[in-house]
Amino acid sequence: MPSKVRIALDAMGGDVGAPVVIPGAAISLGRHPETEFLLVGDRARIEPELDRHPKLKAASRIVHTDVAVSMEDKPSQALRRGRKTSSMWLAIDAVKKGEADVAISAGNTGALMAMARFHLRTLPGIDRPAIAGIWPTMRGESVVLDLGATIGGDAHHVVSLAVMGAAMASVLFSKPRPTVGLLNIGTEEIKGHEEIREAGEILRAMNLPGLDYIGFVEGDGIGKGLADVIVTEGFSGNIALKAAEGTARQMAELLRNEMQRSWMSKLGYLFARGAFQALRNKMDPNKSNGGMFLGLRGVVVKSHGGINAEGFAYAIDVGYEMVKFDLLNKINQMLNRDGGGLSSVQPAPEDVS
Template sequence: MSSSVRIALDVMGGDHGADVVLPGAEIALIRHPDIRFLLFGDAALIGRHLAARPKLAAVSEVFATEVVVQMDDKPSQALRRGRRVSSMWQAIDAVRMGKADCAVSAGNTGALMAMAKVNLKTMSGISRPAIACLWPTMRGESVVLDVGASIGASAQHLIDMAVMGAAMARIVFDIERPSVGLLNIGVEEIKGVEEVKDAAAALREADYPGLDYRGFVEGDDIGQGKVDVVVTEGFSGNIALKAAEGTAKQVAEFLRGAIQRSFMARIGYLFARGAFHALREKLDPRKSNGGVFLGLNGVVIKSHGGTDAEGFASAVDIGYDMVRYELLSRIAAGINGRPQASGSGAGADSGISDELQVIS
């Protein structure tokens, strides 16, 4: 890898496009001066933004694209209409061709996953990619996957995700042997669907050196930070993620309402302002924005579509770390020695359309 980290940006992706992506890139550049950007999108629009940001312009190369993938496009539609010509596809293709080390987009999740899988292909030994995110916990943060790449999972796919999530945790948390748990409806070994129980048996018996398997975890264990890596299939993972985001907003609204309820409550807020600020920082979704697509022959980061510049910068930060600390080689090393599931996990990996089973 070169001394700089080359990051391709889908400038047109997300709810706000260039108005968020380019200010976010500027913030990330301040944190990581060795970043170089490849910007894909409307060249005239990008040029106007760069004119006001000379430092960003100095480390950026602009590539004009014809098509924007819309946030409500179906993955199959985006592939047909935007393949090879959209800002999203071109950013991913830059990674495939070795012109960029990483691609970041705030665009349509389903389209991004479909395009990334078609263009980059999955790593040898990986049946399906997964989306991993950083989840704020009482102990700090945990890696949680899959949070929306596809529906269902065989026992072997759950094992693969455990290995990939552990590789990411080693980078993010600087832990040699991250603790891993399988999300389940109870901690007892007799509970859960067969695929989860088969994956648990394989991980427990293998005593795999790349991770410390701790057994089953329940939904409330995620926020407690009981393990460094929580593994689940994309349907339940996406529901858990959206539920947690909604709960954080609900708590913030409850606090705001309580503070404004009376004069004495407002006086009390003045004395506790520091504590409220710390809580707000902890609940700020921008701090953990950025889902990592694991299992592909390239690094792709999905930013939340509605985030602001600070949130998008966090997604770029994650991409930078995944490249600088060689996520792909760590996953490849883990996959070569991972345990194998004895159960069949029938049906979870067969007959699933790459485009249509992605959770938006």
């Protein structure tokens, strides 16, 4: 466990850049004083922000560049234009060179994934990376992956998602053996895609010490908190996340509109303000901010682009915990110890040895 956690921040990422990134870093530093920051971006925009946070200034070093990856760039464009020069690339580069333990950006997701994958490469045994998110549930929080890094994939890809998600959940929730469910459209064994059924059989057969496979979970089981880790390929994971976010926003807006409609309900709102605030806190997307890139030889966290400083601080917190509690080694251990078997264990072995 390293004594200091060294965090590289893309200070030009997101809708706002430095005015959100720097105050966010200051908030997170307040919670974890044993942090050092590498602030990558335009010095002229970083310094005025930094002057308002002397403690952060003392714990930070600026890496200057004025090249930013735009939110509109396609991944290939970003790689072509921003490689070796952009704030996003240089933050990842600091991880690659061992100058930082984690890189965090609120920039263009596709570009960040493309650069991270290109520069850091995937872990041994992992073909395709994943994005994992933290989902608020009735029981607390769950890790959900893949949220859109990789579309499709065979049973072994799904199994590797389960292993990586379990490693992340064990760090986040301090559970040595988190429960893992596979997202499916029915809980009966006969339903769903072939690769999900096969992944379920592999997980059951392997009976890994680092995760407790509980079977299939339907879409409404995520919010119920039926498992610490919910695994699905990137297309359906992204659809589930966005559909849930959309519904939460829709209900909040409907409630707000209804509360404005009469003096009675306005009065009610005044009395119940604390309850509404508590609901907002529990469903606050800022608080579950921080998409982990999993499967790379380095820790990279993606923050929402349209987040405020408090939300960005949560993304930093996630990165901090992943480093402090050694996520990469945990994943590697599981992949090597348990995952050494990933390719050898088959649901129906046919090879003659």
